[in-house]
Amino acid sequence: MAIPRPGGGATQVLDRSARTPGRRETESALALAERMPRLILESRRVSSTLAHGIHGRRRAGPGESFWQFRPFVAGEAAARIDWRRSARDDRLYVREREWEATHNIWFWIDRSASMGFSSHLAQGPKVERALVLGFALADALVEGGERTGLLGLTRATASRRIVETMAQALVADDKGQDDDAPPPATPGRFDEAVLISDFLSPPEAVKASVDRLAGRGTRGHLVMIVDPVEETFPFSGQAVLHDLESKLSLNVGDAGAWGEAYRVRIAAHRDRLAEIARTQGWTLTIHRTDRPASEAALRLLTLVAAARGTG
Known part of the structure; x- marks a missing residue:
């Protein structure tokens, strides 16, 4: 069971007889190609429950000023087509608004080793929940007229196939499984970023990523994915802790006493x-x-709507 060690990755309580503690489960959780169809279906189910939570940003003001016509992209909703402009030639066109042209929402989903953990109290590994949440949010935001994309992997788009596009990009991105920080991408000014992770890295590393993005005018949201066991450390007696990132192990003689110090540290980390x-x-x-x-998806939609309202 993965136990966060603030400032240095995650640990795992193990059976002393385990030869490769935690690696088989972690590698299985992070081998996402065969899991993607199920995760896509789950994210579609979640996004469909958010229909009444999708914020309406189509309001009077500079954001609704006409920007330009652009060619219709396969996969976009037919309702976006400007039929009057399209009737002038043999192509379909979309009337793009200034708000749409200059504001994008970017996602980063952590797939490093610590995200592969799942305890018996959880509904699944942290990485699966992060993916479902990211996909569902992107789908709901596109439905609401936003452009979304993956930092460093895809362009921002309003395509109705955004979930499939994100899934394909993540499966093809082998390097991303080793990174516990967002890539050095450069969103535009006034764009938004949604970073989804367990954020068990040292706080200064998280701060560096947030400061870099915010320094370009990007607003954002941190979504911390937590296994229930990582909240309470409900163990006693002797235990062995295994760090899924560094593969180091730690023998703990009194897990109950150690847990008290742990809960203080994790509270300070948060x-x-x-x-x-x-x-x-x-x-x-x-x-x-x-x-x-x-629950988290609806909260994030509300936060994005609030940020848009003040932008």
Whole structure:
């Protein structure tokens, strides 16, 4: 069972007889190609429950000023077609608004080793919940007229096939499984970023990523995915902790006493993450994997709507 070690990855409580502690389960959880069809279906189910939570940003003001006509892209909703302009020649066109042309929402989904953990209390590995949540949000936001994409992997698009596009890009991105920080991508000014991770990296590494993105005018949201066991450390007696990132092990003689110190440290770690987000005007959402993904998705939609309303 993965136990966060703030400032240095995650650990796992293991059977002393395990030869390769935790690796088989972690590698299985992170081998996403065969899981993607199921995760896509799950994300579609979640996004369909958010229909009433999708924010309406089509309002009077600069964001609705006409920007340009652009060719219709296969996969977009037919309702976006401007039939009067399209009737002038043999192509279909979309009337693009200024708001749509200059604002995008970018996702980064952590797929590093610690995200492969799942305890008996969870509904699945953290990485699966992160993917379902990211896909569902992207799908719902596109339905609401937004452009979304993956930082460093795809362009921002309003295609109705955004979930499939994101899934294909992630499966093809082998390097991303080793990174526990967003890529050095450069979103545009006033874009938004949604970073989904367990954020068990040192707080200063998280701060560096947030400061870099915020320094370009990007607003954003941190979504911390947490296994229930990582909240409470409900162990006693002797235990062996295994770090899924560094593969180091630690023998703990009194897990109950160690757990008390752990809970203090994890609370301090989260307080620091909240401070990092607050300093840049970002938000922090903590989501447990024993709770429905729709809870976090609806909260994020509300936060995105609030950010748009003040933009």
